[in-house]
Amino acid sequence: METAALTAWTLVGEIPVPADVQGLLVEGEQAVASFKTLRDSATFTTKRLIIRDAQGITGKKVEMYSLPYSSINMWSTENAGTFDLNGEVELWTRAGHIKIKLGKGLDVRRIDSLIAWAVLHSR
Secondary structure (H helix, E strand, C coil): CCCCCCEEEEEEEEECCCHHHHCCCCCCCCEEEEEEECCCEEEEECCEEEEEEEECCCCCEEEEEEEEHHHEEEEEEECCCCCCCCEEEEEEECCEEEEEEECCCCCHHHHHHHHHHHHHHCC
């Protein structure tokens, strides 16, 4: 099994669903929860995880990642320990291995529950 992450993000806090995410949703899809990343946002919908990633100095260049839950084969979660600052979620997908760090104070079990609900309902 591949161990090097294909990509990695850090979620730092829950936020309202960003307005521009609404325009990406397909018929019947709803945003469930959004989280601030270091530069942008990650939104769990009823069908996929959407990551908005602003790039460059001005942040005007924006890359959108869309990960359908049906492509997730396995996941793991790890809460922050006494000396760890972050919890962590790892996703093994058809596209590769993805790491998501969770900022201090984020509830790793809430994220685990969102992923479990989404992946198990997409099958």
